[in-house]
Structures are given as C-alpha cells and as structure tokens.
Amino acid sequence: MVNTTSTMPSSEAMSGSSSSVPTSRPFAVSSHPSKNEPTRTLIEVANLDFAYGEKQALFDINLNLDEKRVTAFIGPSGCGKSTLLRCFNRMNDLVDSAKIKRGHIKINGHNIYHNNVDPIRLRKRVGMVFQKSNPFPKSIYENITYGLRIQGESNKARLNEAVEKSLRGAALWEEVKDRLHESGLGLSGGQQQRLCIARAIAVEPEVILMDEPCSALDPIATAKVEELIHELKRDFTIVIVTHSMQQAARCSDKTAFFYMGRLIEYAPTQTIFMNPSNPQTEAYVSGRFG
C-alpha cells in the first residue's frame, strides 16, 4: 500500500556527514532553494508503530522528510497525522499511555527516541505551532523571549535583537513594533498565531511543526500565514498538518496522505493532487470521502 515516491538517496548514506548540528542559523542570508534543486533528508521515519495504550494509532509508517521544504500531512480526522507530527518533538511523551511499539524516527541521522535523548533538548531544535494559538498572557516581548530566557539568555541587547528578528521573520514586526510591551492577547487571532510562530522561531530551531495552524483563522489571516510559510522554508524545515486540501496544495512541496493510521501515499504535492497513484488518495483529494 505504501507508495513512497521519494527520489532521495537513502538517508543512511547522508547521516554520517550531517551529524553535526549547526548551533546558530541566520534567518535571511541563505538563498531560496529552487524546487528542482536536490535536497537532503532531515527527518527519517522507519517502520513506525505507535499506540496509545491498547489502541494502535500508527501502523508501519515509512517516510523521509526533506530539509528546508514544506511537507503537508493530510487525511480525515483521527487518521494519525497529528500523532505522527507530535512524535517529531516527542510531545506525545506527555500522554502517559503513549508508546512507540516498533521502528524509529531519526532527525539528522540521530534516533530521537534513543534512551539517552533528552526531550527538552530535542524540543529546542524542533519547534511547534499549535492549532489553537496559545500565546502566554504576557507581553509580546515576553512571549518572544520566553524560549530564550528559559535557556538562560538574559542579555538585554541580544533579547531585543532576537525579538525584532523573530517578529520580522513572522511578518509581524511592522504591526506590533510600537506595542511590544502590551499583552499578546490583545492581538487579533491571525496576529496571535503569527506571534506563536515568532515565538517558535526565536529559539532558532531547525524544524517547525505546525498542527493545523490556520483552522481557527479567517481567510485573510490564513493567506498571511501561508505566505509566511513560504518565507520560512528558506530557513526551516516545515511539517504542516492541515484539513484544508487547498492549503496543502498551495504551500507544500510534498504531501503525505494518511488514512486509518497508515500512510497511503507520499509524493510531491503536484502528483498527489493531479495524478495520485492510489485510488483512496484520489477519492480523498477530489472530495469523494473524508
């Protein structure tokens, strides 16, 4: 059933050379990789079985996600796409009964479920944006610097710099630069979600996971976030879970379709939407089920 249309060389060959993790990443200098330019695998999922207690949620997932690309996960509710997303930063650890039964997930060639992995350090490299925007009831400034402060950064100048850089990165700077010290909850829904994105990129992660980031937003705010995703993939690897197929079509490079805990098809977005090889995928993207 699994149709992994990946043209990538096996990640085993890559992992050796990519073991060193860059400690600091400039946001704006790297040029945008063109669609045809080859890229390397950053996240590798192999034979993954995942269960909440007795109830198995993911079955034998095999998937390689490209670096600095946008990968969309689509599928009907309860198909396991959010579960898989939350495996990437081990947010599932918070659920007592959640457990990986088989297989592994590697980021940069390192197994993130290895015994000696500290999920705290992992989450600093793999940021997340949630479905419901969840800025802290603090000022905009405090929201952005939260991640840096808990890492022990207290240098005022560096914090200020990070705030401006992240807000510019999240296309929010012009709108809020005069009220950085007002509550983040005073912003509109779309601005709050972009504030959450800014908060995530402030700690300079490699990967940003987005769990239906636009499901609570109006079309204009959605368009802004999608535009932002386009900008962000210059510097970050983005995985986005979405219920909107238009959104997946608009902003992703590759799309994975999940159904009943299984990966049905994974291919370049265009292929998934124009020429899917699996009849279930075709039925779903054309709106005949799900």
Next chain:
Amino acid sequence: MTDTTLNPFAARPTWSRVIEKTAFWIFRGATYVILLCGLWIFGNILVKGSGTIFTTHAPFLNTDFFTKSPETLYVFEYQGKKYELGNTEYRAFLAQETAAAKAGGRPAPHFENVQSIVYSAGGILPCILGTILLVMGSMTIALVLGVSSAVYLSEYARQGPWVSFVRLAILNLAGVPSIVFGLFGYGMFVVFFGWNVSLLAGWFTLAFMVLPVVITASEEALRAVPKGFREGSLALGSTKWQTIRKAVLPYALPGVLTSSILGIARVAGETAPIMFTAAYVMRDKLPWQVQGIKEFFLQGVMALPYHIYVVSSKIPQNEYTERVQYGTALVFLLIVAAIAGISITLRNNLRRRHQW
C-alpha cells in the same frame, strides 16, 4: 363582554399560578430569614461590642483594650464611692491609700463589697497578636505544603487508581471534625515531638486542618489553566518545572488565594484544634518577649476565639464579663475581615496582572 375576557392570553387563576407564587415566596422568604439572622448576630455583636472598644471621649477608642493584657477587675466601694479598677490600678490605689492612712495615723483603709472578676479588665493585645501569628504561620505552612502537593497530584503524578485514592483520602480529611485535629495535634506535636503547647504545634495542627481545602482548590485552579500554556511552554524546550513555574503557577495563584481566604477565616476562628496545642488561658508576656528564636516557636500564645470561650464559659458570668466577651468578639470579626480583605486585594492584583 369586555375586551379582556376576549383576550385568549388573559390570566386565569389556575393551580400552576398559585404554586408559582408560593414557590417564589418560599425562596424569597428563606433568603430574607437568613439575612435577618445574619444581621441580628452581627448587629448584636456590633452594638454590645462597640460599648467596649469605643469610648465617649477622645480618642473615642478604648486604647487600653488594644494595648494591654487581660487583668482581674476589682469592683468595690470606698468612702461611699464605687470603683472599677484593673489589677494594677487596684494595687496602686490600695498602696496609695494605705500609705496616706499610715501618714495620717488612721487605720488601714477598708474597701467594701469587693468583687474580683478575672480577665474583665485590661485588654486583649496578647490574644490579637496570638491569633495573627497563628493565622500567618499556619497559612504559610498550608499553602507551601498544599500547593506543592496539588502540583504533584495534577502535574507530575501519573493519573490512575493510586492518585485517585490519594485524592479521596485528602478529601476525606476535610470531613474530620476539628476537635479530632486538636487531639491529633496534641498526640503528635505536643506529646510525641515534645513541642509542648506551642505556636509550632498550633501552626501544624491548623495547617493540617485546612490542607484538604487548599489542595482541592489548588488542583482546581491548576486545572483551570489552559493546556495550551503548558504545551506552548514545553514545545519551546522548557522543563516541566520551568513550565509550571512560568506558565502555569502564576495563572493558578489567584484561584489558590481565593480558596485560602476561606481557609484564613477557618484557621482564625477554630477553637478546638488550638485548645490542646497552642492556646494559653492567660499569658502575661507578649509573643516577642522571649529569649531566642527557639523559644519564640515553642511558646504558647493566647488567641481570640479561645479567649472568648474562656471568658464566656470558664468564669462566673455578670455584666462585667459580658463587656469583654462582646468586645473580643467584635475585635475578632474585624481582624478576620481585615486579613480576608488584604488577601482579596492581593488576589485581585494578581488576577489583573495575570489575566487571560
């Protein structure tokens, strides 16, 4: 036929209308009866107590009542005049008159109809201080222990039958009568730990008494903090404790304080738990008149509720004891109101700062 009888919606005297009216008046009546009782109690204390704590001449406040220790009241007649003097004044007066008589070569003065009424002169300063100390100490202990335990139960502990059992056990503590806590405190702290009748023993006894309330309310307050705050914080790479400290506790604190305000009133008002553990019937020394920190914690104190109990049931009653009973009761109510008022202000400030 008039227009109203034609109206199909015109009111008719049906049973349901009668029941509706009756129900309304029962509920309204019950509310007003409660209100009346409350007003009666407070009014009674206020009227009778004001006679003790206020005076008719400047500064209109019976300062002795707030600044002195209780004394024995002497009522007597001397040379055709009636005197009401506290112990100190009485002895001074006696000495003065005796000396005057000696100097004048007269026989020693003879006071007639001398009545001595214990605790009915002087003031209640040691009781006020004792109650404040008891409330502050026990609430500090209860909040530290209670909030820690609530954080553990709702944030760290793996939810399951064991945690449910622990929670149930804590809830059951709330149903234990306060006299039982008093006995427990006596057996545990006073006798077994050898703290004797002391502030420390009283603090822990009272703290254990309000712990169930504090824990239950703190858990509720923690649960009310949106899950998104925790997830958002954890996803940024913070540890569990960092998350709790920076993204959960500040927003749960107003709720915790709300519950502890009720706890304060209970701690301040309970007599049973302190009568074996912390309260003295009478103590001349003030709480800070001690040698060293150890003695401070191991001293017994007087307390307002216990003092009310003593002056209204342990001594013969007459018009002089009534004054101190109601005066103490009024001061007690005012102090509880003041402590609760301070906590409410603190809570509201916190709430305004950490709104979501």
